[in-house]
Amino acid sequence: MTTISTKSFSANGITYQPAAKPIVVICMDGSADEYLDTTLIHDRMPNLKKMILQGYRGMVRGALPSFTNVNNSSIVTGVSPAIHGICGNFFYDTEKDQEVMMNSSEYLRAETLLAAAAKAGRKVAVVTAKEKLRDILSYQLEGIAFSAEKASQAKLETHGIENVEEIIGHSTPAIYSAEASLFVLRAGVALIKNGMADFLYLSLTDYMQHTFAPDTEESLAFYQAQDAELGKMLELGAIIGATADHGMNAKVKTDGSPNVRYIETMLNEQFGEGFRVICPITDPYVKHHGALGSYVLVYVSNNTPLIEIKNWLSIQPGITEVYDKATGCRILEQPEDRTGDLFVLSARDVVVGKTPADHDLKALDGSLRSHGGRYEEMVPLVVSHQLNATYKMKAQGDPRNFDVFDFTVNGTN
Numbered sequence: 001m002t003t004i005s006t007k008s009f010s011a012n013g014i015t016y017q018p019a020a021k022p023i024v025v026i027c028m029d030g031s032a033d034e035y036l037d038t039t040l041i042h043d044r045m046p047n048l049k050k051m052i053l054q055g056y057r058g059m060v061r062g063a064l065p066s067f068t069n070v071n072n073s074s075i076v077t078g079v080s081p082a083i084h085g086i087c088g089n090f091f092y093d094t095e096k097d098q099e100v101m102m103n104s105s106e107y108l109r110a111e112t113l114l115a116a117a118a119k120a121g122r123k124v125a126v127v128t129a130k131e132k133l134r135d136i137l138s139y140q141l142e143g144i145a146f147s148a149e150k151a152s153q154a155k156l157e158t159h160g161i162e163n164v165e166e167i168i169g170h171s172t173p174a175i176y177s178a179e180a181s182l183f184v185l186r187a188g189v190a191l192i193k194n195g196m197a198d199f200l201y202l203s204l205t206d207y208m209q210h211t212f213a214p215d216t217e218e219s220l221a222f223y224q225a226q227d228a229e230l231g232k233m234l235e236l237g238a239i240i241g242a243t244a245d246h247g248m249n250a251k252v253k254t255d256g257s258p259n260v261r262y263i264e265t266m267l268n269e270q271f272g273e274g275f276r277v278i279c280p281i282t283d284p285y286v287k288h289h290g291a292l293g294s295y296v297l298v299y300v301s302n303n304t305p306l307i308e309i310k311n312w313l314s315i316q317p318g319i320t321e322v323y324d325k326a327t328g329c330r331i332l333e334q335p336e337d338r339t340g341d342l343f344v345l346s347a348r349d350v351v352v353g354k355t356p357a358d359h360d361l362k363a364l365d366g367s368l369r370s371h372g373g374r375y376e377e378m379v380p381l382v383v384s385h386q387l388n389a390t391y392k393m394k395a396q397g398d399p400r401n402f403d404v405f406d407f408t409v410n411g412t413n
Contacts, residue, residue, distance in 0.1 A: 004198045005121030011113035012079045016409045018122065022198045022238040024188055025404050027075060028226075029068060029129070029181070030206025030371065032247035033059060033380045038214040039223040047231035051240065051384040055412075056392075059378050062246055062401040064332045065295040066376040067281055069102055071245030072133055072203055074402035077110040080333035085109035086136065087338050088280025092299060094337075099278065103132045105139040109335075113405055115140040117199045125160075125197035127187045129180045129205035137201065144197060148183040148205075149175045167194065178222045180205050185229035192236045209248040210369045240384040241408030243401040247376035251292070251351040251368045258361055258368040261318050263296055263344055264354040270312060274302030277354045278340060281372050291359055292351040294373025297340030310342055318350035321374065348375035385412040 004020045039045045051057075063074040063081055065088060073086035081087045085107055092099050114137070118124040124143035128134055131147040138145030144160040152172040156162040165171055168190050173179035181204035191197035212219040233240055253259045264277035281293030298313075300306060306324060314322045321343070328343035329336045346352045351370050353359045361368070379401050387395065391411030399407070 002195050007120045009113070009116040009120035011111050011116040012077055012083070014078050014113070014406060016113060016117070016405065017413065018117070018199065018409050019239065019413045022192045022200070022233070022236060023409060024192075024200045024202065024233055024238045024240045025075070025408055026185070026188075026240065026242040027072060027201070027203040028242055028244050029204045030209030030246060030248045031244040031380065032209070032214070032249070032376070033378070034214045035209065035219065035223060036380055036382075039220055039227075042220055044220050044224040045227040045230075047227045047234060048382065050234070051230070051382055055385045056381070056383040056387050056395065056407075058381050058395050058399070060243060060381040060399045060401045060403065062244070062377050062379050064374070064377060065280055065293070065372050066246035067293065067295075067372055068130070068206070068245050069133065069136065071401060072128075073108065073136055074400070075243070075245070075404060076112045076114055076137055076201060077108075078113055078402055078405060079110055080402070082329065082333040082335055083110055085335050085338065087334050088278075089132070090278070090280050090282035091338055092276065092278045092297070092340070101132070101282075103135060105135045108136055108139050112137070112139050112141065114138075114199075114201060115142070118142045122199035123195075123197045124199045125188075125191050126201050126203075127184045127191075128203040129184050130175065130203075133203060137203065144191065148173055148180050148187070151183065151187075161196070167191075167196075175205065176207050178208050178218075178225065180207065181222075182225050182229065185226060189229055189232045189236070192233065192238060203245075206248065213250070213369070234384065238384070239408060239412055240382075241404045242380075242382045243404045244379035245401070246371040247379055248369055248371050249348050249375055251294070251349055251370045256367060258292070259318070259350050260292060260359070261316065261346060261350060261352050262355050263298065263313075263352050264358075265356065266316065267298070267302075267309065267313075271302050271304045271309060275300060276340075279353055281370070292353050292368065293370050294346040294351055294375065296344050296352045296354075298342040298344060300341045306341060313342070313344060318347050319344060319352075320347050321345040345373040381407065383407055383412060387411045388413070
């Protein structure tokens with residue numbers, strides 16, 4: 001049997017002391033706590049139930065904005081966006097005067113604990129459903145890193161692995177499917193079983209949560225299938241920590257139509273031109289959310305005093321929080337040089353966008369379910385093994401979803 005390294009390693013001020021067991025952290029993308037509750041009530045996740053009974057389940061606070069790139073970056077660094085610099089899926093680069101995707105590791109300002117674990121002798125593997133995350137998550141990593149979306153294209157020299165479909169026993173899935181997330185979990189099982197990895201980060205996709213409410217049969221069956229893979233990892237002796245990057249809520253009116261506030265349009269009508277609204281949820285996966293989430297940034301070149309604009313936005317229906325740059329960066333833990341003049345967050349059932357012309361609602365695959373704001377900030381944390389005394393106390397404080405590696409590695413020994 002291959003020896004598993006127990007050498008400690010540090011990243012961003014946190015020291016990790018891993019056990020000689022496979023360690024698996026899963027980001028269950030978009031998994032609001034209601035999804036776990038509903039599947040457990042319907043007795044569709046017996047292995048998750050076992051993890052909770054013998055280990056820990058609680059609620060943790062994610063990073064804001066509650067988007068995929070932001071929170072995955074926080075999870076693998078253990079720090080907030082103010083430190084690691086990834087503040088959206090999409091941002092306005094003021095130096096280049098360009099609106100660009102934030103998918104490249106060139107934007108990352110902190111080391112990852114995954115790279116540190118590999119340097120300490122762990123066999124590290126990153127498997128993500130979405131290709132857009134792979135570059136950031138594999139930053140400086142000497143190990144395996146590939147996506148379900150592009151699994152068939154993985155090469156040994158660039159991904160640390162080849163013949164992925166043969167190893168996993170499944171074909172590369174469609175990204176808009178339940179299979180995309182299940183492929184990631186199946187990959188985790190196969191990599192452990194074949195002795196190819198003993199320290200894994202598995203990041204799923206939220207297509208199913210964007211498309212189906214927790215109590216639908218499609219959702220229940222999806223979580224049941226996930227549970228089967230959790231059981232296989234437990235049988236292989238893994239310590240598992242699972243959390244989410246963000247929750248998910250229906251963003252619709254009572255008639256089921258999208259409940260949208262077009263902020264750039266609203267500002268232009270009220271104050272005249274001179275506004276640029278950035279939707280940081282924007283990414284290549286248009287069927288998920290149509291680039292509509294519950295958080296936008298406003299860049300102001302209008303001559304109206306900023307306080308007047310802020311105060312007017314603050315009282316508009318569906319708008320719950322508006323901050324200037326200094327306040328927003330402090331409260332939302334944002335990097336000052338990558339944010340706008342105003343931060344705008346919306347209600348639980350409301351999304352905010354630019355103008356009607358900028359969002360193709362016909363591209364949505366079903367009803368509008370989305371995330372990004374305060375109401376998707378709280379997410380579940382499940383650890384498969386009992387927490388020690390120190391981490392039981394930490395769990396009673398204000399734990400974050402990006403503490404998941406700390407809890408899973410340090411809290412269970």
